[in-house]
Amino acid sequence: MIIGDRKSLTEILDMIKDCRSILITGCKGCVTVCNVGGLKEVQVLASSLKIARKKEGKSIAIEENLLERQCDPEYIAELADVVHRYDAVLSMACGVGPQFLAEAYPTQKFFPAINTKFFGGATGHGVWEERCAGCGSCVIHNYDGLCPVSRCSKSLMNGPCGGSANGLCEISKDVVCIWDRIVKKKMEQGRLADLLTVMPAKDWSTSRDGGPRKSIREELTQ
Amino acid sequence: MSENKSGSNLERVLRAGHFAFTGECGPPKGANVGHLKEKIAFLKGNVDAVNITDNQTAVVRMSSWAASAIAVQEGVEPNFQMVCRDRNRLAMMSDILGAYSLGARNMLCLSGDHQRFGNHPEAKNVYDIDSLQLIALAKKMRDEEQFMNGEAIDVAPRLFIGAACNPFADPFEFRVYRLAKKISAGADFIQTQCIYNMEKFRLFMKMAVDMGLTEKCFILAGVTPLKSVGMAQYMARQVPGMDVPPGLIDRLKGASKGKAAEEGIKIAIEQIEEFKEMKGVSGVHLMAIEWEHRVAEIAERAQMLPRPPI
Amino acid sequence: MDTFEPQIVAFCCKYCAYAAADLAGSMRLSYPPNVKIVQLPCTGRVDIFHLLKAIEDGADGVYVAGCLEGECHFLKGNLRARKKVEYVKRTLVELGIEPERVEMYNLSSAMGPRFAEIAREMTDRVRELGPSPVKAEAFA
Numbered sequence: 242m243i244i245g246d247r248k249s250l251t252e253i254l255d256m257i258k259d260c261r262s263i264l265i266t267g268c269k270g271c272v273t274v275c276n277v278g279g280l281k282e283v284q285v286l287a288s289s290l291k292i293a294r295k296k297e298g299k300s301i302a303i304e305e306n307l308l309e310r311q312c313d314p315e316y317i318a319e320l321a322d323v324v325h326r327y328d329a330v331l332s333m334a335c336g337v338g339p340q341f342l343a344e345a346y347p348t349q350k351f352f353p354a355i356n357t358k359f360f361g362g363a364t365g366h367g368v369w370e371e372r373c374a375g376c377g378s379c380v381i382h383n384y385d386g387l388c389p390v391s392r393c394s395k396s397l398m399n400g401p402c403g404g405s406a407n408g409l410c411e412i413s414k415d416v417v418c419i420w421d422r423i424v425k426k427k428m429e430q431g432r433l434a435d436l437l438t439v440m441p442a443k444d445w446s447t448s449r450d451g452g453p454r455k456s457i458r459e460e461l462t463q
Numbered sequence: 464m465s466e467n468k469s470g471s472n473l474e475r476v477l478r479a480g481h482f483a484f485t486g487e488c489g490p491p492k493g494a495n496v497g498h499l500k501e502k503i504a505f506l507k508g509n510v511d512a513v514n515i516t517d518n519q520t521a522v523v524r525m526s527s528w529a530a531s532a533i534a535v536q537e538g539v540e541p542n543f544q545m546v547c548r549d550r551n552r553l554a555m556m557s558d559i560l561g562a563y564s565l566g567a568r569n570m571l572c573l574s575g576d577h578q579r580f581g582n583h584p585e586a587k588n589v590y591d592i593d594s595l596q597l598i599a600l601a602k603k604m605r606d607e608e609q610f611m612n613g614e615a616i617d618v619a620p621r622l623f624i625g626a627a628c629n630p631f632a633d634p635f636e637f638r639v640y641r642l643a644k645k646i647s648a649g650a651d652f653i654q655t656q657c658i659y660n661m662e663k664f665r666l667f668m669k670m671a672v673d674m675g676l677t678e679k680c681f682i683l684a685g686v687t688p689l690k691s692v693g694m695a696q697y698m699a700r701q702v703p704g705m706d707v708p709p710g711l712i713d714r715l716k717g718a719s720k721g722k723a724a725e726e727g728i729k730i731a732i733e734q735i736e737e738f739k740e741m742k743g744v745s746g747v748h749l750m751a752i753e754w755e756h757r758v759a760e761i762a763e764r765a766q767m768l769p770r771p772p773i
Numbered sequence: 774m775d776t777f778e779p780q781i782v783a784f785c786c787k788y789c790a791y792a793a794a795d796l797a798g799s800m801r802l803s804y805p806p807n808v809k810i811v812q813l814p815c816t817g818r819v820d821i822f823h824l825l826k827a828i829e830d831g832a833d834g835v836y837v838a839g840c841l842e843g844e845c846h847f848l849k850g851n852l853r854a855r856k857k858v859e860y861v862k863r864t865l866v867e868l869g870i871e872p873e874r875v876e877m878y879n880l881s882s883a884m885g886p887r888f889a890e891i892a893r894e895m896t897d898r899v900r901e902l903g904p905s906p907v908k909a910e911a912f913a
Contacts, residue, residue, distance in 0.1 A: 250867045250868060251867060281821075285821050285822050285825060288822060288825035288826055289825060289864055289868065291829050292825065292828055292868055292870070292907050293868045295829065295907040296869065296907050394577050394579075395547070395575075395588070395590045396590045396593075397574065397590070397593040397594075398593055398596065399593050399594075399595040399596070399641075399644060400593070401632065401633070401634075401637070401641075402574040402632070403574070403627065403628075403629030403632045403656060403704045404576070404577070404632065404703040404704050405632050405633050405704070406632060406633055406703055406704055407633060408633065411576070411580075411704065412579040412580075413579070418633070421633055421634055424634050424636075424637045425634060428634075428636070433637075433640070436637075437640060437643070437644060438647075439596070439599060439644055439647060440595075440596075441596065442552065442592045442596045442600075442611065443592075
């Protein structure tokens, strides 16, 4: 799923500094699962913003809302009646949310309350890790299920580089050297030979480098 | 390992069977050409080629191709370094053509330190291709006279292609295989990371010799004299992929007051003497970091002089 | 300011703090009337939102009182509550409000005197801090 972190209250308060009323809309998709933009987080943000305003002796009207998904115009349409009642809308979805909202309601202001970070999964309660960079041409099968594109700091196709030490990446003791894992797994499985040929340069045109991407499935188009 | 692939002096020295000696010079943090020329002058005549680093440790400096061109002007053969961090394949190929056109005949292909360490950690990194793919690219440009996409090059860059090797990074068992990969990608010569753990390096070289790698490629052993106990401790603790055994630090500590630097030089000279005899080692790469002025003395005392004429 | 009497909300676990409050009562121990108790089945039930809402609605101080660490009936409820209290403290810091207005306490059902002591301690602390800026200025 898509993983994000909530922006700081300072940054959000600055975005809405001129607003006397806002709508905060969460999303039941990825951001609910990663506890950053679901119902609870909408409530917490609303309360925090009200506290901030009351502290300044000012008030703010906040409506709390939760959409099924913000990456689908069908659900975005549910806000048609309320969206213009507020000075601005804070979206707690990933970066897709505020954009779909802005496309649907061009005269309203939409602010992101979330910093969208990566595609990943939960590795423990409250801990999420990156697993995919969305490069558009998956190579995981070459590396026994361990993706060097998203998990190597240098996205090396032929690692590990000279900075690998004790299973950790040179950039930080908190970062695993995925190439150390790849090599060890290949060795354990008796498949080291897989790593002895030079992997050719990757075609990044399927990645963001090829420009904004689109996926069309003819059998579904109407 | 017979025919010359480039017009490189380093290649000629190695192919003639001489024990090669290369130096290193970091371009200035600015356009201080005078200072660069001063550092290059210290190396002139004392080494076969000088590595011109490419934004080393991810700190912005004068471009390695420009500093390489200045070395050419000064009559010193550069070993033009290129990292994969800062350029995509287009910029890499154009810089290879540019550096070659300005007289570079050696090139060292590196991944590059992550920008997290440098002075612009906010930068976007590139890593379009990795160091092995860069080696293969330089070889393709030279031997097939083609760009990466297969288009013909009008006058191909004929470079002597180098790569780095860090026998002290993990996993150790894989390091010799990665060396083999670099050689199969097209590396003509290898310069290793600074060696302090001689025992581990001997083991590594034995593996390389046993695999026949030293028949296919020249290996230059990396030496960086330790200037002080502080530097040794810093290298041991802070520099990724560096293996400084405690015994070596103790030896520096044991030196009488003000004599640690001299002890560091002695250690380096002992290492060079051993490398001369070590099977599979074709030369030494001396990285005297900000100590260019001591290179002549080290070369002299290690009996590396005179260098074969260019 | 001499007459300032803080409003304090205490979220108390029924197995420990709430029972301790009962005990304090039967032992005829007095504690400040400023503290309003909300009974919880376990402090693990308390949400960040509840704590924030109390502040938002004018409480000068808020605390959560759960079982001694390692003694939770639901194993980790009190440990989770502590993390939520810490989150709220961080939020208050970001909003420029004293984080000491929110606290986590641990005690057992047998600790009637300790319950009274905590109530006094929190009341004194908040009285020292003065009225919550949320309340004071919102109604100014």
